Amino acid sequence: MGYDLKMRIWRGDQEGGELGDYTVEVSEGEVVLDAIHRVQATQAGDLAVRWNCKAGKCGSCSAEINGRPRLLCMTRLSDFDAGETITVTPMRTFPVIRDLVTDVSFNYEKARQLPGAELGPRDDDGKRRMMQIDVERGQEFRKCIECFLCQDTCHVVRDHDHNKPAFAGPRFFLRYAELDMHPLDTHDRRVLAQGAAGLGLCNITKCCTEVCPEGIKITDNAIIPMKERVVDRKYDPLVWLGNKIGLRPRDYEGRMEVGEGPVRRP
Amino acid sequence: MAPTGSTTSRHPMTGNEMRGDSAAGMERHAYDVVVVGAGGAGLRAAIAAHDAGARTAVVCKSLLGKAHTVMAEGGIAAAMGNRWPEDNWEVHFRDTMRGGKMLNNWRMAQLHAQEAPERVMELEDWGALFDRTEDGLISQRDFGGHKYARLAHVGDRTGLEMIRTLQQRVVQLGIDVFMECTVTDLLLAGDRADLAGDRAESRSIAGAFGYWRETGRFILFEAPSVILATGGIGKSFKVTSNSWEYTGDGHALALRAGASLINMEFVQFHPTGMVWPPSVKGLLVTESVRGDGGILKNSEGRRFMFDYIPDFFRAETADTEEEADRWYDDKKNNRRPPELLPRDEVARAINSEIKAGRGSPHGGIYLDIASRRDPEFIRKRLPSMYHQFKELADVDITAEPMEIGPTCHYVMGGVEVDPDTELSGVTGLYAVGECSGGMHGSNRLGGNSLSDLLVFGRRAGEAAASYAAGQGSRPVVDEADVKAAERSALAPFDVEGGENPYTIQQDLQQTMNDLVGIIRTASELEESLTAIEGLKKRARSMVVEGHRQYNPGWHLALDLRNMLLVSEAIARAALAREESRGGHTRDDYPKPDPDWGTKNLVVRLDDTGSGVTLTEQPLPVMPDELKSYFEE
DSSP states (O other), rough: EEEEEEEEEEEETTTTTEEEEEEEEEOOOOOOHHHHHHHHHTTTTTTTOOOOOOOSSOOOOEEEEEEEEEEHHHHHHGGGGTTTTEEEEEESSSSSEEEEEOOHHHHHHHTTSSOOOOOOOTTTOOOOOOOOHHHHHHHHHOOOOOOOHHHHTTTTTTTTTGGGOOOOOOHHHHHHHHHHHHBBBBBOOOHHHTTOOGGGGGOOOOOHHHHHHHHHOOIIIIIIIHHHHHHHHHHHHHHHHHTTTTTTGGTTTEEEEEOOOOOOOO | OOOOOOOOSSSEEEEEOOOOOOOOEEEEEEESSEEEESSSHHHHHHHHHHTOOOOOEOOOOSSSSSGGGGGGGGGGGGOOOOSOTTTTHHHHHHHHHHTTTTOSOOOHHHHHHHHHHHHHHHHHTTTOOOOOOOOOOOOOOTTOOOSSSSEEOOOHHHHHHHHHHHHHHHHHHTTEEEEEEEEEEEBBBBBBHHSSSSSSGOOOOEEEEEEEEOOOOOEEOOOEEEEOOOOOGGGGGSBBSOOOOOSHHHHHHHHHHHEEEEOOOEEEEEEEESSSSGGGGGOOOOOOOHHHOEEOOTOOOOOOOOOOGGHHTTTOOSHHHHHHHHHHHOOOTSSOOGGGGHHHHHHHHHHHHTTTTTTTTTSSSEETTTTTTTTHHHHHHHHHHHHHHHHHOOOOOTTOOOEEEEEEEEEEEEEEOOOTOOOOBBBBBOOOOGESSTTTTOOOOTTTHHHHHHHHEEEEEEEHHHHHHTTTSSOOOHHHHHHHEEEEHHHHHHSSOOHHHHHHHHHHHHHHHHHHSSOOOOOHHHHHHHHHHHHHHHHTTTOOOOSSTHHHHHHHHHHHHHHHHHHHHHHHHHHHHOOBBBTOOBTTTTTTOOTTGEEEEEEEEEESSEEEEEEEEOOOOOOOOHHHGGOO
């Protein structure tokens, strides 16, 4: 059942690096991360790789396998021919720290610029009421494990570092959509999504949806509806008139528009 | 998140401005409260400390949002009464104490049951989207050992929802987070001479010392309050549901600082871990599968749990399949299925069936929900499990049974703390979540972990902030201690010709699995202690290749010291407790002993600083008004 797997693993740091050749014994049912761990334990003790749960739940072990953004722990060796060489490289959109570990601080910076949930007061009995059907849209987006593979694959920032300041990326469009669809949230973040987050730069090629290990329909269920909501606010003459005469669309009733910049409370 | 005081030349995430191979310097930061660990307990503690006005930092080994809490599946136990109005804190308290075989710290179990509902509501205030009842309230699901459906949940990914909600709250509040940063030593205030010997009562915290994983550069936190929230010890076992981070750091840091641990002999083996393929052996299969109707069968197709109902739970457990099946819809007139006994009971039963030769082809037994619920229900209620088996084992759980077996999951033992404040034996040092001890007694009920994190995380955060605010002057770190911490951390680079840490770790995992596992005997425990001594000796000369920048070999070498110390604590306590209770089963003492039911085993660092000593201590006695809940 076991066989010798040929692997090419990128080794290096900010200064540069190259693919290293490794041959490692693997067995039935193993995933790429198992092979990398065995290389680490027997041939290269200092091979840097991020991982935690090894179950596709934490989103730590993101990398590119034969050029495709994937989780190392959820990519089975049986997906490849036994004779095939598997090449593992770090995510290309983020700066390398060492070997397969990249500097993903871009994502944590973007998270800080996004105002969080702000719910109104609870019901009189101290509880809140939301219907299952109304929370389900948000629940799909909250399945996100923050592996950042969608960010890695997105051509707006992949190989286009200059777009990074103006573009939050699919992971955070998901978050904007989640909050926008939250039944009890009180903020309206549409201006922010279009402006600071750069929603308009996305031209819905669906690459993010394709690589999402959670199978979230990022483009169809989050980005496109979010774009529609933003456009409604900007161009719909009825909305414009409604705003003028003090009538607001029901979806946004009671919501307060929030602006750019990091949101910090005392 | 950039730590406060960082300059623009620094790394935006880590606050680090130097390369790992650079010779100079060490970063220093001053805070009121430093929280070590960014799982549910650490983040909730940080939020509480921040809200109480303390300058607060969170330090964690992984990226923010990746801590082990993310793996929790089933839910948060809280007597909110949304499904069953009959439920209240008293019932939850009773279930918790009985699940822990009455060895729990009664006050912690009481506070936990009383405060859990409000802690869940807070998560909802902060944006969590729980599954709902038909009335739009937070839904609650059945779990082992809980009388009523009590677990607030989001499908089978409740831990992810919890950590993301807390993470987003921490970010929103602007709390400083030091990611991929490992704490290796706690620093004490005062004259070192004063700290010698047994004057533990005079010890107080002055700070914490560690290194950035990214660069290997050292970092010092000066703080009067440190909260340990480092999770468990499971990575010392071969078959485990725990991630690499679970190396007992908080347990070991507390011991070295002079604090005590209790209940270390109690390790929970979750009944249902994956057994195949080998690469995922030990990976958790949520108890919700059973809560939602799944049953356990042996290779003969027999629903064997009916053969393993202990006297302690007989009055409340169904003894026929018909009654068990009716219970899911009519809890008033039927008793619980035996599949939903507490985890220790179910794990032992599975172990016995496998040993008796009635196991599945890959050495487990069968967990079957496919023949019990329709595919749509299963995919809806258990999406992660569906995904996990489909992707990793090629098994469709809506069509065929799963193969499962026990896996090391949780340590009930941990730092001995004051129940109301989570203060350890060292002034200024607090411990919460899995690295603290007492709350769960000898066995934890499913769902009581996430609620534990929230309830005691908040209490510790408030207590730590309050203590820090009451200090007139800041504690002073002894520079000699800092130098010693540096030398100790770099030691593995100085050795020549030693062993690599991966080999020693593998040997430790095998030893703990074989000799300190689910069923224990005196001879094997003695053997394990000899083996651990041998491993400690080998670890003193282990060697690390490469340099300090993001070097997993070095990181493991440092974590391994903690794993060895904590493993010794577990083995020694397990050898001393000559009875079987909860997560401690002795083949040579198969029954609970009422005398042992009145005491805790307390672990402290020995005089050499490299091993541990044990003492017996009477269990706190609960007041009469609470005792009445247990009169039949």
